Amino acid sequence: MSMGSFRLRVTLEVIALYSTGRCQYVRVCLLVDVHEEDCASCAAVFNFQCFVFNYNTFSSRYITSTGEMPVCLLVSEDDAHKPIQLHHQQSVTLGRGPETKIKDKKCSRDQVELRADCNRGFITVKQLGVNPTIVDDVVVGKGNQVTIKPGQRLYMVNQQYPYTVKFTEDTSTPRSAADLRKPAKRAHQMSSEGNGEKIKSPANKTSTSHTDHNRMSDDSPPAKKTQPSGSEKSESAGHWSQGLKVSMQDPKMQVYKDDRVVVIKDKYPKARYHWLVLPWDSISSLKVLRSEHIELLKHMQRVGDQMVQQCPDAHKLSFRLGYHAIPSMSHVHLHVISQDFDSPCLKNKKHWNSFTTDYFVNSQDVIAMLEHDGKVTVKEGTSELLKLPLRCHLCHKEQPTIPKLKEHLKTHLPS
DNA sequence: GTTCTAGAAC
DNA sequence: GTTCTAGAAC
Known part of the structure; x- marks a missing residue:
């Protein structure tokens, strides 16, 4: 049966997440002529997706409206620290720690998991810690979750450490399509189907790119040398x-x-190649991992394997x-x-032992532990491993000092 | 995590 | 004297 041709009107809302943490949405309307020879509308839709996600070809005439997505702030009512910005639909774990400045041992380091919905104006609060997190006089309860809106009050633990939630417009967000196209503020391209995006060649050998690496370090916010610029200050x-x-x-x-993880080069690489694979979801540490994270960890390992395969020196x-x-x-x-x-960047005993003793836990072993026990446990005394004598990881010969160890390691380098 | 530096080790 | 480490500070 002949389909003839028809015009397909497509409206798509694109959410742009900037590196500064700001969000913006762009509504896109396209009229797509689908012809019989296209075989199926899916072909046209597929082409449409490619077009939209190829940001540089994104013309302003397709943008029918833009708007600012509210920024979500968690505000400490007792002014203990600056408001904490929560990104749209990204889970964040908070509790005792430097972010909240809470030192009370009754508050777990992972007391609550928060997820903001900036479109609908609320935060989902899940209590992770044993002691009660309270929202408006009601105990959330361990494992339970509630929502909190502006006007409501969250007590991190035991009627203490009050917080409110605030949604504000970020007026510094670019408003025009022309602004959107500026490379420095361009939204991250994200596959709609979870296929990864290689941003630049992973062949950036960390040891040979130190000049570049150091330059990047100077641009980004390290512990003490430089301060974040502009909106990052907040x-x-x-x-x-x-x-x-x-x-x-x-x-x-x-x-x-990709849609689940990001890979960055370690800012202070301890070897010629040293990457970090991080989930977009905010997972503070191995301690909070549970069975539901197994698939994510397997994906992280696959992506890590992929980085190795693409490395020119992998052989x-x-x-x-x-x-x-x-x-x-x-x-x-x-x-x-x-x-x-x-x-x-490999300078001391702690660096060495953190990668060459049982302090370094193989990805497969972490996954196996989760599959077997449903959680990851760290053996008692693990921190003491960092103080062990320096021993070559290949021939196990002990070395007296770091400089001697480095000299020794040269004997094992591939010719 | 890194940087800095006093003092131990050589 | 110099080299190197370990711990404090950030």
Whole structure:
């Protein structure tokens, strides 16, 4: 039966998430002529998707309206710290720690999981800690979740540490399609079907790109050297331990991303190749991982394997994929690191032992633990492993000092 | 996590 | 004297 041809009107709302944390939505209307020879409308729709996501060809005449998505702020009522910005539909775990400045041991480090819906103007609050989180005199209860809107009050734990939620317009967000096309503020391209996007060649060898790497370090907000510029100043990630959350959002740092994870080069690589695979979802540490995270961790490992396969030196270097048992930096991150350990950033015993003792837990072992026990446990005394004598990871010969160890490692380098 | 530096080790 | 480490500070 002949279909003839017809005109398809497509309206699509695109949510742009900027590296600064701001959101904007753009409504796109397109008229697509579908002809019989296109075989099926899906072909036209497919082409349409390619067109939309190829941002540089995105003409302003297709944009029928733009608007500011409200920014969600969690405000400390006792003014203990600056408001914490919550990104649209991104889970954030909060509790005792530098972000909230709460030191009360009754408050878990992972007391609540928050997820803001900036369109509809509420936050979903899930209590993770044992002690009660309270919303308007009602105990949430461990494992339960409630919503909180402006006007309501959240007590982090035991009628203490009051918070309110606020949604405000961010007037600094670019308003025109021309603004949107400026590369520095361009939204991250995201596959609609979860297919990954290689941003630039992973062949950026960390040891040979130190000039570039250091330049990037100077641009981005490290612990003390530089301050974030512009709107980034208002972000809550000021403490050094929150640095990964900032770096993962920085397009200059990203080498791969898809709908679940992002890969960045380690800012201080401990080997020729050293990447970090991070989930977009805010997962503070291995401790909060449960069975429901298994698929995500398997995906992180697949992406890590992919980084290795695409590495031009993969044939002559070996790699390990794993997690630090007790990481210093918040936000779960999978290390993908070549085993040459040929890097000026590897400077001390802690660096060495964190990658060459059981302090480094293989990705497969973490996944196996989750599959078997439903959680990840770290053995007692693991932190002591960082103080062990320096021992070559290949021939196990002990070395007296870091400089001697580095000299020794050269003997194992591929020719 | 890094940087800085006092003092131990050589 | 120099080299190197470990712990405080950030």
